[in-house]
Amino acid sequence: MADFNKIYRSYLERFNAHLEKFCDGLNKCTPSVLGDSLVYSLRLGGKRVRPVLMMAVADIIGTGADKVMDYALAIELIHTYSLIHDDLPDMDNDDFRRGKPSNHKVFGAGNAILAGDGLLNTAYSVLFDECFKGNEYVSAAKYICDCAGIHGMIAGQSADLLHEKDAEADEETLKFIYENKTSKLLMAAVVVPSILNGGKYYSELKELGKKLGYLFQLTDDILDVTGNFEKLGKSLGKDEEEGKLTGIKVYGLDNCKLRVDIIGDDCIKIIDGIEGDASFLYGFVSFIKTRLG
Amino acid sequence: MADFNKIYRSYLERFNAHLEKFCDGLNKCTPSVLGDSLVYSLRLGGKRVRPVLMMAVADIIGTGADKVMDYALAIELIHTYSLIHDDLPDMDNDDFRRGKPSNHKVFGAGNAILAGDGLLNTAYSVLFDECFKGNEYVSAAKYICDCAGIHGMIAGQSADLLHEKDAEADEETLKFIYENKTSKLLMAAVVVPSILNGGKYYSELKELGKKLGYLFQLTDDILDVTGNFEKLGKSLGKDEEEGKLTGIKVYGLDNCKLRVDIIGDDCIKIIDGIEGDASFLYGFVSFIKTRLG
Numbered sequence: 001m002a003d004f005n006k007i008y009r010s011y012l013e014r015f016n017a018h019l020e021k022f023c024d025g026l027n028k029c030t031p032s033v034l035g036d037s038l039v040y041s042l043r044l045g046g047k048r049v050r051p052v053l054m055m056a057v058a059d060i061i062g063t064g065a066d067k068v069m070d071y072a073l074a075i076e077l078i079h080t081y082s083l084i085h086d087d088l089p090d091m092d093n094d095d096f097r098r099g100k101p102s103n104h105k106v107f108g109a110g111n112a113i114l115a116g117d118g119l120l121n122t123a124y125s126v127l128f129d130e131c132f133k134g135n136e137y138v139s140a141a142k143y144i145c146d147c148a149g150i151h152g153m154i155a156g157q158s159a160d161l162l163h164e165k166d167a168e169a170d171e172e173t174l175k176f177i178y179e180n181k182t183s184k185l186l187m188a189a190v191v192v193p194s195i196l197n198g199g200k201y202y203s204e205l206k207e208l209g210k211k212l213g214y215l216f217q218l219t220d221d222i223l224d225v226t227g228n229f230e231k232l233g234k235s236l237g238k239d240e241e242e243g244k245l246t247g248i249k250v251y252g253l254d255n256c257k258l259r260v261d262i263i264g265d266d267c268i269k270i271i272d273g274i275e276g277d278a279s280f281l282y283g284f285v286s287f288i289k290t291r292l293g
Numbered sequence: 294m295a296d297f298n299k300i301y302r303s304y305l306e307r308f309n310a311h312l313e314k315f316c317d318g319l320n321k322c323t324p325s326v327l328g329d330s331l332v333y334s335l336r337l338g339g340k341r342v343r344p345v346l347m348m349a350v351a352d353i354i355g356t357g358a359d360k361v362m363d364y365a366l367a368i369e370l371i372h373t374y375s376l377i378h379d380d381l382p383d384m385d386n387d388d389f390r391r392g393k394p395s396n397h398k399v400f401g402a403g404n405a406i407l408a409g410d411g412l413l414n415t416a417y418s419v420l421f422d423e424c425f426k427g428n429e430y431v432s433a434a435k436y437i438c439d440c441a442g443i444h445g446m447i448a449g450q451s452a453d454l455l456h457e458k459d460a461e462a463d464e465e466t467l468k469f470i471y472e473n474k475t476s477k478l479l480m481a482a483v484v485v486p487s488i489l490n491g492g493k494y495y496s497e498l499k500e501l502g503k504k505l506g507y508l509f510q511l512t513d514d515i516l517d518v519t520g521n522f523e524k525l526g527k528s529l530g531k532d533e534e535e536g537k538l539t540g541i542k543v544y545g546l547d548n549c550k551l552r553v554d555i556i557g558d559d560c561i562k563i564i565d566g567i568e569g570d571a572s573f574l575y576g577f578v579s580f581i582k583t584r585l586g
Contacts, residue, residue: 026443029443029444029448030448030452030469031448031451031452031455033455034443034447034448034451035443038443081410085406085407085410088383088403088406090381090383090401090402090406091403091406108383109383110381110383110384110454111451111454113378113381113383113384113406114378114447114450114451114454116410117374117378117409117410117413117447118443118447118451120410120413120414121413121438121441121442121443121447122442122443124417124438125435125438125439125442127421128420128424128431128434128435128438129435131421131424131431131434131435132428132431135425138421138424138425138431141421141424142418142421142422142424145414145417145418145421146418148414149411149414149415149418150319150322150327150328150331150411150414150415151322154327154407154410154411154414155322155323155324155327157407158324158326158327158404158407158411159323159324161403161404161407162324162326176323
């Protein structure tokens with residue numbers, strides 16, 4: 001894992017430099033509260049999983065990370081907007097994000113709604129600029145848009161909200177939520193480099209993104225039970241307290257851990273089929289799994 | 294005005310048929326509450342000012358209304374999302390919209406936030422499809438996106454929220470809010486047909502859109518004082534009650550009415566410079582002004 005961590009950090013630093021430059025532009029927004037609220041959440045840090053994964057896959061399959069930098073930026077803007085809206089009192093009502101007060105705790109709910117809207121809109125402004133380069137760039141932009149939309153992430157959030165206090169533990173619903181709320185943006189992260197490179201490994205990467213989403217969500221559910229605030233920077237134990245539909249509720253804790261192993265193995269098999277140096281991707285699967293300690 | 298009304302109705306019906314077909318697709322969303330909440334607000338009716346204006350301008354300058362139908366759709370989706378988020382308790386807190394309960398009164402605030410997000414995202418999905426047709430189509434899409442974004446409508450909403458209970462009546466701030474919150478989307482409505490037709494009358498139309506926004510906002514502010522609920526379908530008298538920054542507060546009621554006349558005349562002068570049959574646009578200016586009765 002030493003190599004993986006080094007490469008991860010190198011992608012992360014490269015992406016953060018790109019994002020930081022972008023934040024400097026956002027900071028000039030009028031009124032200043034708008035710029036401040038946009039930049040506050042973008043600068044909360046985090047692992048930048050989607051951008052790093054996109055850059056790494058781009059290098060692995062020969063697209064080249066340079067080509068996807070603005071797609072990586074757009075996907076992080078979309079991810080960040082979704083967290084801001086998700087944390088709102090009318091949604092998940094989370095006061096903390098990455099160990100700091102959530103956007104609405106700092107700027108108020110009204111400004112947080114606008115900050116989310118602003119980041120979503122800005123993501124597409126960035127992507128329209130890419131569209132001038134040709135049709136494969138349009139396809140890649142539209143792929144992100146559809147993964148984020150009403151047949152993707154938003155559908156997952158809607159189902160999540162609907163089944164928030166659902167007494168019945170239903171596996172089919174859980175899978176719908178996992179796949180849409182979490183997998184779809186990860187699918188976009190790994191599929192964009194493929195679309196920009198003639199569809200190379202398209203179906204393999206799509207399937208990998210889907211499985212990585214499940215892996216993330218299952219480990220998240222497990223950490224909500226077994227993790228601690230200091231390490232995760234967000235409120236824990238809330239899922240059970242609120243009777244939320246989670247993997248724990250559907251499968252039980254032990255079976256959840258078993259599923260993490262099985263899905264991890266599925267990912268490895270997919271990665272085995274990708275030629276070239278895919279060692280980063282093996283490391284990435286371990287990286288998600290080892291969050292469990 | 295008889296002719297104007299007839300032409301308006303004909304554009305309106307054509308647009309509504311296009312929108313209705315689109316709503317049939319949205320209705321198939323999972324979970325159904327998502328589809329229902331999206332379609333509820335789109336079907337609340339309204340005058341479809343931006344789409345109708347876009348189609349009419351497209352015909353007047355020779356772009357042809359057919360070419361802008363999906364841009365008109367996107368702009369209506371964006372306008373509708375902005376109303377849903379604007380009506381939320383954390384924003385303007387309006388219980389009624391077009392004489393019916395606002396989105397959050399029917400579906401709850403959490404679902405209304407997602408409905409707004411969903412409409413915004415869907416607007417861009419529609420626009421990315423247009424981008425495959427060539428670079429002028431990308432330019433037109435990006436123009437809408439930037440008018441709706443953090444240097445456009447969202448900036449206006451943010452400033453509106455910031456000065457909600459501002460004791461100081463400040464003309465500069467009022468103009469910033471008018472121009473961004475209202476003018477920008479109207480500018481997009483009239484400029485898109487120009488971009489799709491080699492930039493024909495670009496600067497004239499941009500200026501016209503800006504002025505029409507002022508005209509709208511000033512008449513809105515006046516109607517909040519002099520109008521009635523039955524005719525407008527939304528809560529009235531709230532601005533003053535809440536000490537909101539409006540044209541009335543900055544200029545006084547009589548001066549507001551005077552300004553409506555002056556800006557109306559400015560619009561006429563711009564329209565005078567457009568060759569061909571621009572009679573619809575003269576009618577449009579009267580149509581906004583006669584809302585005052």
